[in-house]
Amino acid sequence: MKQIYLIVFLLVSGILSAQEFTRQDTLRGSITPEREWWDLNYYDLNIKVEPSKKYISGYNIVRYKVLKPAKTLQIDLQEPLQIESVLQDGKNLKYTTEGNAHFIKLKKKQVPGEFNEIKIKYSGRPREAVRAPWDGGFSWKQDENGNPFVATSCQGLGASVWWPNKDHMYDEVDSMRISVTVPKHLVDVSNGQLEDVSEDGDFKTYHWAVKNPINNYGVNVNIGNYTHFDETYEGENGTLQLDYYVLPENLEKAKKQFVQTPMMLRAFEHWFGPYPFYEDGFKLVEVPYLGMEHQSSVTYGNKYQNGYLGRDLSGTGWGLHFDFIIIHEAGHEWFANNITYKDIADMWIHEGFTAYSENLYLDYHFGKKASAEYVIGTRANIQNDRPIIGPYDVNKEGSGDMYYKGANILHTLRQLVEDDTKWRQILRGINKEFYHKTVTTTQIENYLSKKTEKDLSAFFNQYLRTTMIPELEYKIENGSITYRYVDIVDDFDMPVKAFVNGSETWLFPSKEWKSEQLNGNEVIFDKNFYIKTNKI
Numbered sequence: 384m385k386q387i388y389l390i391v392f393l394l395v396s397g398i399l400s401a402q403e404f405t406r407q408d409t410l411r412g413s414i415t416p417e418r419e420w421w422d423l424n425y426y427d428l429n430i431k432v433e434p435s436k437k438y439i440s441g442y443n444i445v446r447y448k449v450l451k452p453a454k455t456l457q458i459d460l461q462e463p464l465q466i467e468s469v470l471q472d473g474k475n476l477k478y479t480t481e482g483n484a485h486f487i488k489l490k491k492k493q494v495p496g497e498f499n500e501i502k503i504k505y506s507g508r509p510r511e512a513v514r515a516p517w518d519g520g521f522s523w524k525q526d527e528n529g530n531p532f533v534a535t536s537c538q539g540l541g542a543s544v545w546w547p548n549k550d551h552m553y554d555e556v557d558s559m560r561i562s563v564t565v566p567k568h569l570v571d572v573s574n575g576q577l578e579d580v581s582e583d584g585d586f587k588t589y590h591w592a593v594k595n596p597i598n599n600y601g602v603n604v605n606i607g608n609y610t611h612f613d614e615t616y617e618g619e620n621g622t623l624q625l626d627y628y629v630l631p632e633n634l635e636k637a638k639k640q641f642v643q644t645p646m647m648l649r650a651f652e653h654w655f656g657p658y659p660f661y662e663d664g665f666k667l668v669e670v671p672y673l674g675m676e677h678q679s680s681v682t683y684g685n686k687y688q689n690g691y692l693g694r695d696l697s698g699t700g701w702g703l704h705f706d707f708i709i710i711h712e713a714g715h716e717w718f719a720n721n722i723t724y725k726d727i728a729d730m731w732i733h734e735g736f737t738a739y740s741e742n743l744y745l746d747y748h749f750g751k752k753a754s755a756e757y758v759i760g761t762r763a764n765i766q767n768d769r770p771i772i773g774p775y776d777v778n779k780e781g782s783g784d785m786y787y788k789g790a791n792i793l794h795t796l797r798q799l800v801e802d803d804t805k806w807r808q809i810l811r812g813i814n815k816e817f818y819h820k821t822v823t824t825t826q827i828e829n830y831l832s833k834k835t836e837k838d839l840s841a842f843f844n845q846y847l848r849t850t851m852i853p854e855l856e857y858k859i860e861n862g863s864i865t866y867r868y869v870d871i872v873d874d875f876d877m878p879v880k881a882f883v884n885g886s887e888t889w890l891f892p893s894k895e896w897k898s899e900q901l902n903g904n905e906v907i908f909d910k911n912f913y914i915k916t917n918k919i
Contacts, residue, residue, distance in 0.1 A: 404777040410457075410484040411541065412726070412778030414553055417457035417486055421447040423549055424498060426559035430546065431586070432606060434531035434566070437523050439464075440506035441564075443547050447500075449493045456487045456501070459543035459550035464507040466547065471501045483543060503547040510544050512536060515672035520544050524671035526608060526630050531569060533606040534670040534682060539727060539780060542599035553725040553821050555596040563604055564588040570609040572628045574602055574680045575663040593679070594662040596819045598723050601678035605668045610634055616645050616665075619657040623648070624664040633669065636687040641667055643709050650747035651717060651740065656811040659721035659818065667709065674708040676715030676737075683708050697760030701745055701753050714740035722817045728773035729824045730780045731847065735771070735789020742790065751803075758794045759910055761787040767850040772824060782850075791913040792846045798880065798911045800835055809834045841874040846913070848872075854915040855879060855892055855908070864906060865898040866890060870915075880909040 409415075423445070430441030445458070460466060461483045469476045469487050478487040487501065510520035516536035524532040535545055543550040563571040567587045575593035582588075609628040616623045625644055629637040644667060648658060658665065663679040670682040673692070685692060685708035695702030718736035739758070746754035764787045771788060773781035782788075800806045813830055824847065832839040845853060849872060857866035868875060876893040884903030891897070908916050 404774070404779070407482045407484075408777040408779070410481065411459070411550065413776040414551060415457055415484075417453075417455050418549060418551060418554070420449070420451045420453040420493075421456060422450055423554045423556040424448055426548065426556050427562075428546055428559065428602070429562040429564075430604070431564040432533065432571075432604065434523060434533050434569075434606065437508050437511065437521070438506070439509055439521075439545065441546075442502055442504045444500055444502045445548070446498060449495050449497050449499060451495055453493050454489055456489060457549070458485045458487060458501075458503060458547050459483055459541065460485060460503075460505060460547040461510065461541065461544045464505055464509055464545070464547075467504040467506060469501055469503050471499065476501070483541075485547075505547055512672070516675045522671050526671075527632065528608070530608040531566070531606060532608075532630075532671045533604070534672065535604045536672060536675050536682070538600045538675065539778070541778075542602055545604075546602070548599055550599055552598055552723060552727065555598050555723065555819075555821060557596055559593045559597060559602070561591040561593065561602065561604075562588055563591075563606070565606050568608070569606050570611075570628070572605045572609060572666065572668045572680060574678055576624075595660050595678075597678050598720065598821075601676070601720055603675070603677040603680055603682065605670055605680070605682060607669070609669070612638065614645075616648050618648060618661075619652050620661045623658060623661055626664060626666045627668075628666065629669040633687060637667075637669070640687045640706060641709070643706050644713070646748060647710055647713050647744065650744045651714060653747055654740070654743045654807060654810050655717045656814045659716060659814070665713075665716075674712050676712045676719050678716065678720040681709075681712045681716070683712070685709070696764065697757045698763060699756045699760035701749070701757040701760070702741075704749060704753075705741070705744060707741070710741055710744050711737060714744075717814055721814055721819060723821045725821045725823055726775050727778055727780045728775045729822075730773070731771045731785035731789045732822065732824065732827055734785045735793060738786040738790035739793040742794070755794070755911055758787075758790050762791055762913070765791070767852065770849060771847045788846070788913075794911060795877075795913045796831070796835070796839075796842075798909070799837065799877070841872055842877060844872045845875050845877075852913065852915050853877065854917055855890075856917050856919055857906070858919050859901070859904055859906060862904065863898050863900050864890075865896055866892050867896045868892045868894055877912075877914075879912050879914065882907045882909070 425446035427444035430439050432439050478485050512520040512522045515522045519536040519540045522534045526532045537544045541550045561573040564586050565571050571589040573591040575591045578592045579590040610631045613626045660679045666680045667683050670684050673684045675682045689706050690703045691707040714737040719733040724732045742754040742758040765784050769782045771781045771785045773779045797806050828843050851870040853868050854870045878889050878891045883901050884905050
């Protein structure tokens with residue numbers, strides 16, 4: 384989860400200044416030649432965390448499949464962490480460093496189709512999060528009893544802020560093992576299922592296994608004086624293990640608040656299809672920051688209350704009927720962790736669909752009226768400061784409007800489908816079509832156009848690639864209505880539902896004026912469509 388409140392951008396002379404991108408932006412955000420020749424297969428991440436020193440050390444073994452011959456491989460690790468050595472087949476490899484990108488010179492012939500490994504040893508004091516999760520890194524905190532309370536968060540910033548990896552979203556590792564060594568009076572909770580706990584003197588190592596593909600920022604470390612409780616959920620794909628890790632002083636509050644977890648699963652499995660990671664289970668883990676969508680290890684810091692830290696982001700009252708962090712961050716299991724953007728410029732695929740999941744949760748448990756009121760209420764948070772889609776290949780996201788403008792785009796599309804059964808099939812189908820895959824906006828657009836049987840190219844160009852909200856100008860004279868759209872892209876002609884003296888009718892505006900007879904003089908436009916109206 385990134386910042387959901389209004390994001391303020393630098394304005395120069397009233398115009399958004401052009402972003403200047405650096406070589407580091409390109410190395411981080413593009414599929415460089417040193418990345419594209421190899422495909423991730425497996426990570427074996429093993430680190431020791433020493434909270435008293437704010438220090439970590441360890442290694443990552445990277446297994447990959449060779450796609451074509453090459454001699455140089457890019458691994459990312461951010462300062463101030465330092466690589467100590469890189470080995471392949473027991474032989475030390477040389478490497479050059481350019482900022483956070485490290486170019487490893489391979490000795491072994493890289494034969495297409497073969498699987499190889501490199502082992503990267505590293506250590507140091509990782510970047511400390513200033514305002515997790517928005518300015519991420521390691522959060523080194525203490526609980527109320529003085530015990531270390533430590534967690535990682537790194538969306539956008541990159542997982543290479545705390546461990547060496549191929550830090551680009553287009554290539555997800557197929558599976559991984561995460562071994563975390565901590566002082567023995569503490570517990571580590573990471574992704575997947577706990578396989579083993581080993582003890583060595585004053586330390587314990589927690590060994591976690593992830594069986595499904597996982598994106599880099601979804602990997603996490605959470606360390607604290609945790610207590611654990613669990614339950615099982617009988618879902619569409621069988622029995623799902625639900626594990627909860629919280630501080631002991633919050634155990635009773637957690638048992639009451641976390642009853643929303645199976646409620647979330649019922650709603651989202653209904654709308655989106657089976658939970659995508661049955662083999663890895665589902666965890667809620669208390670952390671010293673607000674929360675984040677780490678795959679199968681969702682972090683929670685909403686202080687055991689409904690709303691967003693007790694506030695309703697829609698202003699309608701419906702936002703207080705659910706715990707925002709449980710519902711929103713778990714919604715990302717379908718949109719972010721199952722379906723993952725290839726480039727952060729398309730981050731709306733994560734955040735637009737997941738913000739929309741909030742009102743589908745309400746739809747399932749409280750009805751369609753509650754759902755509509757909530758999502759319409761969130762329009763007050765939309766700024767239309769810049770397009771939702773950002774620049775590609777430089778690790779730069781688009782506008783923060785990707786949340787609630789994204790949700791309202793999808794809500795509007797639901798109205799155009801005019802068939803909730805079909806709409807549900809489309810949402811479930813998208814999770815099946817792109818199951819455990821990385822995607823582009825174009826793929827999502829094409830899928831929705833195909834399944835809705837509508838050409839949505841102008842629709843998406845309007846809402847994703849401009850800041851203009853279609854404005855419907857109209858006038859009523861002598862029992863007829865004359866109307867047109869302004870502030871639209873070429874070919875935008877979205878129909879709109881209206882009510883004339885209480886009777887439903889459809890209008891089909893375009894940029895040209897149209898007129899038609901009405902059976903009355905009172906026209907109310909359906910608020911479920913994200914447009915402006917202007918009676919002239």
